[in-house]
Amino acid sequence: MSEFHVPVVDISPYVAGGTAAERATVAAAVDAACREVGFIQITGHGIAPAAAAGLAGAIDDFFALPLETKKRWLRPAAENRGYTAPKSETLALSLGVQSETRMKDFFEAFNVGSAASDYPEAALLAEHYAENTWPEVDGFRDRVDAWRTEAGRVARTMVGIFEDALELAPGTIAGLARHPIEVLRMNNYALPDGTTVELDEDFIGMGEHTDYGIVTILWADRAKGLQVLHGGEWHDVSPADGALLINLGDLTTRLTNEQWLSTLHRVKPPIHVVDGIGTIQRRRSAAYFFDGDAEATVGPLPGFIDERHPRVYRDVTVDEHIHAKLRGSRAGVVNTDAAREADRVLNAAR
Numbered sequence: 392m393s394e395f396h397v398p399v400v401d402i403s404p405y406v407a408g409g410t411a412a413e414r415a416t417v418a419a420a421v422d423a424a425c426r427e428v429g430f431i432q433i434t435g436h437g438i439a440p441a442a443a444a445g446l447a448g449a450i451d452d453f454f455a456l457p458l459e460t461k462k463r464w465l466r467p468a469a470e471n472r473g474y475t476a477p478k479s480e481t482l483a484l485s486l487g488v489q490s491e492t493r494m495k496d497f498f499e500a501f502n503v504g505s506a507a508s509d510y511p512e513a514a515l516l517a518e519h520y521a522e523n524t525w526p527e528v529d530g531f532r533d534r535v536d537a538w539r540t541e542a543g544r545v546a547r548t549m550v551g552i553f554e555d556a557l558e559l560a561p562g563t564i565a566g567l568a569r570h571p572i573e574v575l576r577m578n579n580y581a582l583p584d585g586t587t588v589e590l591d592e593d594f595i596g597m598g599e600h601t602d603y604g605i606v607t608i609l610w611a612d613r614a615k616g617l618q619v620l621h622g623g624e625w626h627d628v629s630p631a632d633g634a635l636l637i638n639l640g641d642l643t644t645r646l647t648n649e650q651w652l653s654t655l656h657r658v659k660p661p662i663h664v665v666d667g668i669g670t671i672q673r674r675r676s677a678a679y680f681f682d683g684d685a686e687a688t689v690g691p692l693p694g695f696i697d698e699r700h701p702r703v704y705r706d707v708t709v710d711e712h713i714h715a716k717l718r719g720s721r722a723g724v725v726n727t728d729a730a731r732e733a734d735r736v737l738n739a740a741r
């Protein structure tokens with residue numbers, strides 16, 4: 392496996408104030424990372440360690456509940472909210488690929504997001520702004536909301552950096568996210584005690600996918616499992632201490648006509664065999680998806696189409712794009728409008 396590294400960028404000049412030259416250095420580093428890798432580790436984001444500890448504690452408290460209790464917070468597949476039980480989603484279907492033998496992804500999750508009541512001034516497409524469900528776990532809502540607010544701030548900072556890095560007028564991307572669809576998906580990868588894992592290449596925590604929106608802010612613990620597709624091979628990634636992972640979603644790829652890539656990733660925890668019994672180390676993560684306004688139209692921006700770069704995407708609404716992706720992952724309806732992402736998976740080594 393070739394050497395692979397997710398670039399580290401200190402964004403503090405955009406968070407704590409910096410000179411124009413310092414900001415230009417940050418924007419150039421982000422541009423290079425988005426062209427070459429599509430994943431960045433950021434430091435200097437200004438989120439206090441206590442907020443991350445609060446998030447991790449909320450995740451631990453909720454997922455420790457018995458399965459039957461957690462199922463009280465299940466919601467219909469069409470709503471991207473509440474509890475997802477293990478083996479109920481298949482992320483690979485969001486881009487239309489799935490091997491016939493593969494079982495469903497074994498992650499379990501809890502989703503919260505922006506609700507219609509957060510944006511009373513706007514007439515919204517109800518599907519994307521469902522109200523939240525909160526489990527009866529002490530302090531869960533406060534800890535999760537505190538993280539969500541901070542992740543939202545970082546996402547908006549990243550959008551400003553993207554605009555500078557792409558030499559876009561301020562507001563070009565931010566203007567697509569005035570009442571954004573946003574979702575925080577808290578993931579737990581664990582197996583019930585006593586489960587034996589066979590050494591099966593189709594054993595998957597979360598299937599290969601690109602994220603759907605503008606940008607994702609990913610908190611992850613250090614347990615191994617996250618893999619990123621680069622140069623046709625899968626590479627293990629774990630964030631440096633205190634760093635957050637940032638990755639681009641499909642909408643940014645569409646805006647840039649593929650000059651920046653929504654990088655494919657998956658979660659495939661390593662299997663440890665002890666006395667002939669295979670098991671995995673528990674892993675936790677929380678992906679904050681910043682997806683744009685449901686009714687906004689997204690297509691390649693004018694500066695990104697020329698003779699060398701013909702338009703490779705039609706215009707879509709955020710609603711249309713996210714709807715097709717979620718029907719794949721959550722409702723099992725193969726997404727047939729993601730041929731470009733699917734090709735990248737099919738061309739990769741397993």
Ligand SMILES: O=C(O)CCC(=O)C(=O)O
Pocket residue numbers: 576578597602609611617656657658675676677678
């Ligand atoms: O668990 C991880 O590190 C990745 C999670 C992820 O890719 C997602 O929730 O979209």
Ligand SMILES: [Fe+2]
Pocket residue numbers: 600601602656678
């Ligand atoms: Fe993801």
